[in-house]
Amino acid sequence: MECTESSTGEGTSEELFALSTAIAAVVGGSVAIEDLDRRVLAYSTLPDQLIDDLRRQGILNRQVPDEPRQLSQYRAVLNTTGVRRLPPLAPDELPRAAVAIRAGDLPLGTIWAIEGSEGLTSASERALLDGARLAALHMLRRRSAAELDLHARQEALHGALNGNGSAAETRFRLGLSDQPQFSLLGLAPLRVAGRESPPVVRLGVSAAGHFAAVHTEAAVTTLGRTVYVLLPELSAPAVRRLAEQAVTALARSRDVPLRSAISRCDVDPGELPQLRTEVDDILRVTTTDPTAPPVASLEDAHARVLLAHIGDTLAREPRLRHPSIAAMLEHDREQRTSYGASVLAWLDAVGNIGQAADLLGCHPNTLKYRLKRVRELFGLDLNHPDDRLSCWLQLRLSR
Template sequence: MQHDPPGGDTLGTPLERIAEALGARLTHSHDEGISDVVIAEPGDALVGMPGVLVLAVGAREEEAPALIAAAGTAGASCVAVRAGADGGLPPAVRDAAAAAGTPVLGVPAGVRWDTVEAEARRELIRGGAGQQGDLYALAQTVATLTHGLVSIEDTAHRVIAYAGPGEEADELRRRSVLGRTCPEPYLAMLRDWGVYQRVRKGDEVVEVAAVPEKDIRRRMVAGINAGARPLGTIWVQEGARPLAPDAEGALRGAARIAGAQLIDHYYRGDPAARLRSREELAHGLLTGRFNTAALAEHLGIPADSGASVVAFDLRDTAARADGTWRDARLAEAAVLVSVHAAAHRRNALVAQACGQIYAMLPEPAGPTGPTGATGSAGPASTTAAAADTAATAAEPALVRWAEHLVAALRQHTRTPVQACVAGTAARLEEIPEVKLRGHRGLGILAAHPERPVGAYSGLVSSMLVRETVELMAARGGVRHPGLTALVAQDAEHGTELARSLRLYLDAFGDVGPVAEILNVHPNTLRYRVRKAAAVAGLDLDDPEHRLAAMLQLRLPARAEESAGPAF
């Protein structure tokens, strides 16, 4: 998965941004966006192509002018052709571009066509609105996860989104993408094999064998369904390398997400209205600003269902410097999380908040559900206890799922992603409280980059200490004057008495490991501890003195300075 340099997607027109990302030359540009990307070969009939970027794959220098003329007549926004050895465009190509009034993108010899298509797709997703851009983003994510070529079709077998390296496409895919529909002879074969009948029955992912004599490679397909109503199909073709081992799960999760998007597209003739409400729905559930009963009705689950929450942070410090770049990275990662979450739990929702990504995994209430042994609400204390028990039982499986997903995110985003399994809410309305656990847990994990995933149960002690220290820093008030003086002395003389004492107390007096961390002799550490205690006036045999030191020495230096000598 490729990425622009930070801030790169904020400059220029869409075509100029594509050219800059590829190191390509553009004859001229215009302000129109890109609505689609189509692969074309010399001799193809090009009609009805407003807003389309045409990739002239395989067109030789002498064939390119005719293809450019045809694309211009069809209203294409741009034609991408292979540049010459010097990186420039031949005069005949430039003349054809000027005559057609169509910009031409000269693709350098070292840039693969699938890279051009991927960059154009990212621009389409970035600038696109509504269902089409979301489906292309989903197709690109599935192509990345499965190592294959993905296409999404409606019930009329029309290709409405696709992604993957075009150079690895077989004859069937090339004809489907160029013609925007699956060829009838192959449709007849699929009907005879019972493929469509099987994918319309539920969640089954059907494998379709290769037909080498017809240049048709192995495929997998899943039905996009809304209950008993078929909405379309999502396909993945095996390319130059075998499909990923978990390709079936990725396809199943993507089919569930695509179903919701296609319903949005057809909902009462207004594709934008319902899509916005769905986004608001997930974010409102996460933050407590949406009616949970209405959400439950929308998802078709009981209103007293519980839900597990897992929080993710990309830990991409470079991206945080640019808001637009950060948002693009988060959106890209959120689609990947959505695919995995939908494969794991049918009604999964994914939302962004606080610069992080949250997966909400609803689970029905019942005899073994989060509301306890009877599934009834009961007293608040009983419900809370039952929820804690359910969360404890579910935690190991959620941790394993989160570890698998973090590994995928790290591989595809190339950032040090971390996740916190926040736990299980007894009811949907309690999700915001569990979300807050996840946010705080990610804050704890930030200090431990070697840990990809942490669970709330294992982080709660650290959270308690951090919250206490934050409260002390915010409110000021009581300070141990000796400890304040100790910190001030270190700042003045460049010594590390306070840090040495804190680490010593954290290690429960075990000198060896702390001396190794500080790179000093154990006797030097013992001397520092004695001196620190003397300067601060502490009795280290007194547990309250030790606790006071452990808390106050965790205060940020600025909080200590602002507190001054107050005590």
């Protein structure tokens, strides 16, 4: 195969082709260098290298086929500091070893090697690790000064969200004015049962490119399962418009919908860890609810966030749970009764027996009897408003 130079701007060059071939000479199997979107930037061309159909397909298309189980493997490689061995995903696939390409904490791509006939030797591991360091240098060298500035801002925001550095240092590193008004925006995929989300680092790369085009002062970084965007010198309505645009634009190339959380506006860079907590609280409830709005502030999600915190408190402090409610729910589980559901429906209906009975699909007299039995069996008094509130909270959270 002929080695040709590409102009993708991600470091694809004759140098990367030569590097992948040099690694393959040590490993014994075909080697491919990929970016974070799994585009094949370069590949080895030794005539006697081990190769399989999946690698051939990736080379011909210059793109690794999108297979759900591969997403887990990419995530594992990007979360590993050394070389990661990976089992075959199909009978005709050869075992692979891979390593992440990084510049500091910044992920740039991955190197994938088909293991040679001797398996993964210590020399093979050294070749992959050295190759990753060299590939990072080649890829960074082809980046523009503007991209490197974005990386510096990313590192500054990363540290500020973790509470590192003073407010003055954070303001300087992020290039903020003396009295900056800013908001923190969070992006995360909706969690869909039975479907694994793509690595969030890919969302971070896409978000960085998007916000570099729409707001030159934005800073973008990735922490955990969330992409954070600092948006200075914008009003709250403007921040919401940018969040809505980002969710729409970044979701187009993904099967899983995105959720965005908007923090309050602030002027103190020292408050960024608190703004991060606010964003995390919002995303915690919106990324697990398919009916939640794609973009939400704390005001939009206040009730669900409050319930989540109350649930955390009850989980940490079981002694705060009402013993009568615990006994009622345990009785429901063991005896297959529905006292808890009946009380909750009655509370949801604000004491309207007819409406609650309709929700439960039973006769109003049946519901009245169940409420009477709740008092008799468990000593649960629903006449006092505080007791009703406590009961509703615990039943709502248990549901």
